[in-house]
Amino acid sequence: xxxxxKNGAEIFIECLLKExxxxxxxxxxxxxxxxxxxxxxxxxxxxxxRHEQGxxxxxxxxxxxNGRPGxxxxxxxxxxxNTVTGIATAYMDSIPMVVFTGQVPTALxxxxxxQEADIVGITRPCTKHNYLVKDIKDLQRxxxxxFFIATTGRPGPVLVDMPKDVLTAKVEFDYPxxxxxxxxxxxxxxxxxxxxxxxxxxxxxxxxxxxxGGGVVLSNASDDLRAVVEKLGIPTTTTxxxxxxxxxxxxxxxxxxxxxxxxxxNMAVTNTDCLIAIGARFDDRVTxxxxxxxxxxxxxxxxxxxxxxxxxxxxxxxxxxDVKVVLKDMLKALPAQKAISAFKxxxxxxxxxxxxxxxxxxxxYKQEEGGKIKPQMVIExxxxxxxxxxxxxxxxxxxxMWAAQxxxxxxxxxxxxxxxxxxxxxxxxxxxxAQLAFPGKTVVDIAGDGSIQMNIQELATAVQYKLPVKVxxxxxxxxxxxxxxxxxxxxxxxxxxxxxxxxxxxxxxxxYGAVGxxxxxxxxxxxxxxxxxxxxxxxxxxxxxxxxFEDVYPMVPAGQPLNKxxxx
Amino acid sequence: xxxxxxxxxxxxxxxxxxxxxxxxxRGFNIESLCxxxxxxxxxxxxxxxxxxxxxxxxxxxxxLNKLISVIKVHDFTEEEHIxxxxxxxxxxxxxxxxxxxxxxxDIFRAKVVDVSPRTYTVEITGDGEKIRAIVELMRPFxxxxxxxxxxxxxxxSAKQK
Ligand SMILES: Cc1ncc(C[n+]2csc(CCOP(=O)(O)OP(=O)(O)O)c2C)c(N)n1
Numbered sequence: 001x002x003x004x005x006k007n008g009a010e011i012f013i014e015c016l017l018k019e020x021x022x023x024x025x026x027x028x029x030x031x032x033x034x035x036x037x038x039x040x041x042x043x044x045x046x047x048x049x050r051h052e053q054g055x056x057x058x059x060x061x062x063x064x065x066n067g068r069p070g071x072x073x074x075x076x077x078x079x080x081x082n083t084v085t086g087i088a089t090a091y092m093d094s095i096p097m098v099v100f101t102g103q104v105p106t107a108l109x110x111x112x113x114x115q116e117a118d119i120v121g122i123t124r125p126c127t128k129h130n131y132l133v134k135d136i137k138d139l140q141r142x143x144x145x146x147f148f149i150a151t152t153g154r155p156g157p158v159l160v161d162m163p164k165d166v167l168t169a170k171v172e173f174d175y176p177x178x179x180x181x182x183x184x185x186x187x188x189x190x191x192x193x194x195x196x197x198x199x200x201x202x203x204x205x206x207x208x209x210x211x212x213g214g215g216v217v218l219s220n221a222s223d224d225l226r227a228v229v230e231k232l233g234i235p236t237t238t239t240x241x242x243x244x245x246x247x248x249x250x251x252x253x254x255x256x257x258x259x260x261x262x263x264x265x266n267m268a269v270t271n272t273d274c275l276i277a278i279g280a281r282f283d284d285r286v287t288x289x290x291x292x293x294x295x296x297x298x299x300x301x302x303x304x305x306x307x308x309x310x311x312x313x314x315x316x317x318x319x320x321x322d323v324k325v326v327l328k329d330m331l332k333a334l335p336a337q338k339a340i341s342a343f344k345x346x347x348x349x350x351x352x353x354x355x356x357x358x359x360x361x362x363x364x365y366k367q368e369e370g371g372k373i374k375p376q377m378v379i380e381x382x383x384x385x386x387x388x389x390x391x392x393x394x395x396x397x398x399x400x401m402w403a404a405q406x407x408x409x410x411x412x413x414x415x416x417x418x419x420x421x422x423x424x425x426x427x428x429x430x431x432x433x434a435q436l437a438f439p440g441k442t443v444v445d446i447a448g449d450g451s452i453q454m455n456i457q458e459l460a461t462a463v464q465y466k467l468p469v470k471v472x473x474x475x476x477x478x479x480x481x482x483x484x485x486x487x488x489x490x491x492x493x494x495x496x497x498x499x500x501x502x503x504x505x506x507x508x509x510x511x512y513g514a515v516g517x518x519x520x521x522x523x524x525x526x527x528x529x530x531x532x533x534x535x536x537x538x539x540x541x542x543x544x545x546x547x548x549f550e551d552v553y554p555m556v557p558a559g560q561p562l563n564k565x566x567x568x
Numbered sequence: 569x570x571x572x573x574x575x576x577x578x579x580x581x582x583x584x585x586x587x588x589x590x591x592x593x594r595g596f597n598i599e600s601l602c603x604x605x606x607x608x609x610x611x612x613x614x615x616x617x618x619x620x621x622x623x624x625x626x627x628x629x630x631x632l633n634k635l636i637s638v639i640k641v642h643d644f645t646e647e648e649h650i651x652x653x654x655x656x657x658x659x660x661x662x663x664x665x666x667x668x669x670x671x672x673x674d675i676f677r678a679k680v681v682d683v684s685p686r687t688y689t690v691e692i693t694g695d696g697e698k699i700r701a702i703v704e705l706m707r708p709f710x711x712x713x714x715x716x717x718x719x720x721x722x723x724x725s726a727k728q729k
Binding site: 120121124125128129132134149181182183184305306307310311314 | 582586634638639
């Protein structure tokens, strides 16, 4: 019996439902009107954003918080081009996402039609893969493939461009069960011989360090990482993207490494004889001067993406595979307790050294009683007020680094930040996405007064959907991180970093129908945080007037080795 | 070092720009690139000539493999293989030099494929070396135009021992 035919837009909705999608982020327009018509009575939650960039960051935040792919729908032309920064952000951090764009009808493609943009061409270098659907017959297969590619291997954004005539053409709905892609076969299982080699290398070392990155979070391997680390007692650092992959309060945790990493993490990496890199990619913000990175170490590198291995740093034992699968195999490959005890004895001195480093230079700041609010204090107070039970997103700049340094992340997917691209304007929409993934959780965007103005319009979205997202603006009246570089490296010539005009953030929040609060003195910080956390039915914007001249420490100047830190 | 890489790709819209974009975006060199369908019309073969040290070549091959449209990547450098390019060379010809041109054509086993009162057009296939050599020899007569393909390559079959 022939099933009833559906049009492309209806098929699109059916496919999303088959993929288990519950929430989509979008903004309508001419080319996607057929989809919006089908959405009208579809059992899908559609979040109407105020700018397409916001939609992509929301889908991204949603995906980072719960591990499921974010889904975006936008129209052709400007709708599509507005997604580019968001897609590039997700691509750099390997976030699973499928972005659906409308396109002009196939017959008009290439004719400079109204609202035509070659979005497939534009996003080719910032998507894991992308498609132009030229024939309704391909639509279901392509959507199936898009979700498969976005969520498997090293995850990433996939874009599907759908011309309007494809959305109105009809075909039977018959969603493929399986994906057939010969050319795409990610390696999940690590080579047993290499794993054995790695284990021997670790056990022969005296000064081992684990350096874990965002790959551990993406692969949901935190428990496995912890099991291996605890079994062997290895001091552990994470990248910015890896925060939460290993408990922030764990005695073996040294804090973040890299440009604004802790003294102990950077010293440990500089002096280690065995660096175990797990789901990390040796970014320049992590390694500092590459030739002097981990100079005494044999390097083991576990990563699902072969192109990450030996890209920046030559690796001694590469293991291509899914971090979780490899760590499980590694745990099994560890020798009997006796050998491990001997190893622990050999590394005792090293652990003591790491401890000593941690004690000599702790992350610190000085809050004077009558003085200006120190931004770090806001983060610490938030940590205590929430007991660490919150999802923190960040903007980019000093606010991001303080959020990384002064809040302790015990669980993965609780710290959400644009690490790779460093996109100002990411944190607030990402917080909205995370809040939609976890409606009951406390979600706070740590913001700068510069960054927040890049996607402030999404306040209306948060109000519309009654989302109690908190935005903590560490308001230093400047583009702080850039100002800091000008202070250190450009002779305090503060060229165009002072935002001398800014809105009254409290009134702005109120104008949108949100709650606006302000803290001007150190004494006001804690009560204001408590008040903000009480609000459960609408967003809260808090304006913390902080010390404009506070800098982020430690700092490894760009291009310097990690042990050349500027300290407070 | 110069490498000749063969890349099997899905014969689909946009695939050439994916490959070209990868090379330009990551700063890899392309010296030449040839594309044509294989026996299976759904698959095309690209033959790319590129240069770089071992670590660059390793990245090139890994990145090519990472593209969803790429089915197989093969670097010929370490093995016995045949390489060919084709060139069309239009040479100024007159009564004095015709014989000399023809004898060079003969020596190189090239072919004259078009003749006009004032020109010969010569077709030559061979490896890059051979083509460079004939170009040098023809240059004194006056080359009006030259068109070259990129390089294609094929592994030699294993010889019976
Ligand atoms: C979209 C974008 N534009 C420019 C930059 C460069 N940039 C990095 S940090 C920064 C300053 C951010 O200022 P603010 O949001 O006020 O945060 P602060 O550093 O003061 O905490 C700038 C301009 C960026 N990361 N992203």
